[in-house]
Amino acid sequence: MADTALTAPPRSPLSHAAARLAAATRTSGGAIRLAELPLLAQLDVRLDAKGPAADTVGLALGLQLPLAPNSVVHTDRATALWLGPDEWLLLGRPGTQRDLENRIRTAAGDEHVSVTDVSAQRTTLLVTGPRARDLLSRGCSLDLHPRAFGPGRCAQTTLGRTQIVLVARDRPRAGFWLLVRSSFAGYLVDWLLDAATEYI
Structure with a gap:
């Protein structure tokens, strides 16, 4: 049993949420896109x-x-x-x-x-789309306006009471990476989907 556990392929902490994230992306009409970037x-x-x-x-x-x-x-x-x-x-x-x-x-x-x-410590969520900043602003105290937090910026902060590393990706409209501890990843997905209700 122990040998099997040691040789099993790594599994994303959000593999169970992939369908929910994809459904939210489809129903948002392009306003937001949510996806996991697993196992970076x-x-x-x-x-x-x-x-x-x-x-x-x-x-x-x-x-x-x-x-x-x-x-x-x-x-x-x-x-x-x-x-x-x-x-x-x-x-x-x-x-x-x-x-x-x-x-x-x-x-x-x-x-x-x-x-x-520290690869197993966190997973990464991708949040993009024209309403991505609005969505994140609902639970993040940082000023996310592009002049204050534009491409090529990162910060250790909280989103919906969850500690994250927030990264504004290096191209305009490329969105954000949210690096979240694996044990809080499910909660953060629930928070994002709830906060995105008006878009989906």
């Missing part, structure tokens, strides 16, 4: 932003770690979110966490760097 690679990276490891790690990943507070840098390989002066969350395609971690550790060499695989 997620690495918590801590290092000295002013030390040599920051540059070498950035080169190995093909991106420069963002240094401005609450900013995001995106490439085809990965997305880096600024979480603090010495902390970033690195997102990648499902199954790439080991490759990303190896790149970071190899690039850092003897420099002090902490890399923690």
Whole structure:
């Protein structure tokens, strides 16, 4: 039994909600789109932003770690979110966490760097459409106007009493990513669907 559990393929914490999210998207008439982006690679990276490891790690990943507070840098390989002066969350395609971690550790060499695989900790919801900001504003205290929270911004905040990392995607009208702890993901889906009632 234990061997089976260890070798079973990973399962999204919101696999049971996919049909509900798709139905809400269909019935909204294009006003909103809700979907899960399951099993993204997620690495918590801590290092000295002013030390040599920051540059070498950035080169190995093909991106420069963002240094401005609450900013995001995106490439085809990965997305880096600024979480603090010495902390970033690195997102990648499902199954790439080991490759990303190896790149970071190899690039850092003897420099002090902490890399923690937190892929199982959170799942990601995609919220797009012309009413996406209106929907999120119902339960988020941040000013989500594009001038205040435009593309390439991120923040640790709450939505409907749930802690999330909110990311304004890097293109206009591309919507938002909501990174939520797996144990709260079902509650957040319920909240989103309830808040979106007038659109669906």
